[in-house]
Amino acid sequence: MNTENLQSQAASSVPSSVDVVVVGAGIVGLAHAALANERGLSVLVIERDHRAVGASIRNFGHCCITAQTGDLYELAVTGRKHWLAYSERAGFWATESGAVVVARTETELRVLQELAERREPGQIVLLSAAETSARLGRPAVGVADPTESPFVGGAWLRDDLRVDPRTTVASLAAWLDSRTDASVRWNTSALGFAAGTGRTALVRTSRGDVEADHVFVCVGHDVDLLFPEVAEGHKIQRCSLQMAAAAGPDGLDLDPAVLTATSMLRYGAFVEMPSAPDLLAEVQAQDPALLDIGANVMFTQRPDGTLLLGDSHAYQKTVEPFLVEPTTALLLDRIQEVLGVDSLDITERWQGIYASSEVGPLLIAGVAPGVTAVSVTAGIGMTVSFGLAARNISALP
Ligand SMILES: Cc1cc2nc3c(=O)[nH]c(=O)nc-3n(C[C@H](O)[C@H](O)[C@H](O)COP(=O)(O)OP(=O)(O)OC[C@H]3O[C@@H](n4cnc5c(N)ncnc54)[C@H](O)[C@@H]3O)c2cc1C
Structure with a gap:
């Protein structure tokens, strides 16, 4: 090998030793990397792809804080502070928009009232039918008469946040890579893990070996590819979701995320x-087709005006790659009803995948000395990522 080849190989190989290696540059991995670096640790993120295109860019960008419960609620509330702080630091868009849940029936409204009664005053603001329509911007798209509203009321969830899923992860990774003692290596796969000699753990990568005191493997639903037995123990499946994007109707400026009855389920x-x-029971009786596709009828609007529309849920270990048109059509129909428009101009359709488990919503497993696998095994990884990372990083010795 000539000198030039040796030099280019050295430039492309990973460093031989850092405090923390993070595998996966989705939001869970980047949150761990950011908080480890904030704690003064040197960090290397390795990502197998040339840029992250996993669950973290395919979602609604909704940090669904209010609707979490128990431990997940604690993680979401902690994560909220970090989301806002890192939006400032890394320069990505985030808004304290809250979310609106529309209620089309008295039963839906009752669920909202019951949750509002259990939370601190002001966290969940109950809305009249007209207020719900106004929060959705229905008057701006031509449905000005409140008597036309299909809602009996709704609620505004004050604490929910929104980020732009298409840009957040890239901004955070670029910012991290610009930091002292932090780097992100793209097109670099983790191939295996072993005990280190100078440090606790060794990570074999497609660009050489790196030793670290702590390794966080944040590969989302692909955890079964690296640790099949751990994934089997946690009964991990892939949940595949159909999504679509549409041009925002003229005049629509929708700040909150919008949720519906199926979200409440x-x-x-x-x-x-x-x-x-x-x-x-009511949804089963009135709109069973939504349950058949595992619908969560919801939508958000990106800063460029595009609407993100979704979604359906199907559970398999290996997902069916084909999008089912009637599923998209059904979701689209119900969203048009909520928005009060006759049609939406669809510009993109895609499939998102996240890890799912009936055992629990988080997989945190020691898989080798110094190596921890971290996967959010429910559709709330944006919401809890920073809270989970804060907990895991603060637990380091
Ligand atoms: C359609 C959809 C809508 C959703 N909506 C929301 C929402 O509104 N709010 C919310 O809170 N959550 C939502 N979620 C869930 C959320 O997006 C996920 O829980 C979260 O993004 C998971 O983040 P992650 O970093 O674990 O995974 P990912 O973003 O998938 O990142 C994992 C990364 O690991 C990399 N990788 C895998 N194997 C290796 C390897 N061996 N070596 C190196 N790199 C590797 C992959 O290339 C990938 O980039 C949604 C999910 C989907 C699919």
């Missing part, structure tokens, strides 16, 4: 409410 805090079983 999926998020823990609503599911715990006394009237939740009645809500499930």
Whole structure:
């Protein structure tokens, strides 16, 4: 090998030793890397792709804080502070928009009332039908008469945040890479893990070996590819979701995320409410097709005006790669009803995948000395990423 080749090989290889290696440049990995670096540790992030295109860029960008419960709520609330701080530091868009949940029936409204009664005053603001329409911007798209509203009311969830999923992860990675003692190496795969000689752990990568005191493997649903037995123990499956983007109707400027009855059937805090079983029975009776596709009818608007529309849920170990048109059509129909428009101009369709488990919403497993696998095994990884990272990094010796 000539000198030039040796030099270019050295330039492309990973450093031989750092305090922390993070595998995966999705939001969970980057949050761990950012908080480890904030703690003064040297950090290397390795990402197998040339840029992150996983779950973290395919979602709604909704930090769904209010609708979490128990430990997940604690993580979400902690994460909220970090989201806002890192938006400032790394320069990505984030807004304290809250979320609006629309209620089309008295049962839906009752679930919202029940949760509002259990939370501090002001966190969940109950809305009239007209207020719900106004928060959605329906008047701006031509549905000005409140009597035309299909809602009986709604609620505004004050503490929810929104980020732009298409740009956040790239901004955070670029910012991290510009920091002293932090770097992000793209097109670099983790191939295996072993005990280190100078440090606790050794990571074999497609660009050489690196030793570290701590390794966080944040590869989302692909945890089964690296640690099949751990994934089997946690009963990990892939959840695949159909999404679409549409041009925002003229004049629509929608700040909050918008949730509906099917959202209330999926998020823990609503599911715990006394009237939740009645809500499930009602949706089963009135709109069973939504349950058949595992719908969470919701949408957000990106800063460029594009609407992100979703979503359906299907659970398999290896996902069916094909998008099912009637599923998208059904979601689109229900979203148009909520927005009060006859049609939306679809510009993109895609499939997102996240890790799912009936065992629990978080997989945190020691997989080798100094090596911890971290996957969010429910559709809330944006919401809890920074809270989870804060907990894991502060637990380091
Ligand atoms: C359609 C959809 C909508 C969603 N909506 C929301 C929402 O609004 N709010 C919310 O809180 N959550 C939402 N979620 C869930 C959330 O997006 C995920 O939980 C979260 O993004 C998972 O982040 P991650 O970093 O673990 O995974 P990913 O973003 O998938 O990142 C994992 C990374 O690891 C890399 N990798 C894998 N194997 C290796 C290897 N061997 N070596 C190196 N790199 C590797 C991959 O290339 C990938 O870039 C949604 C998910 C989907 C799919």
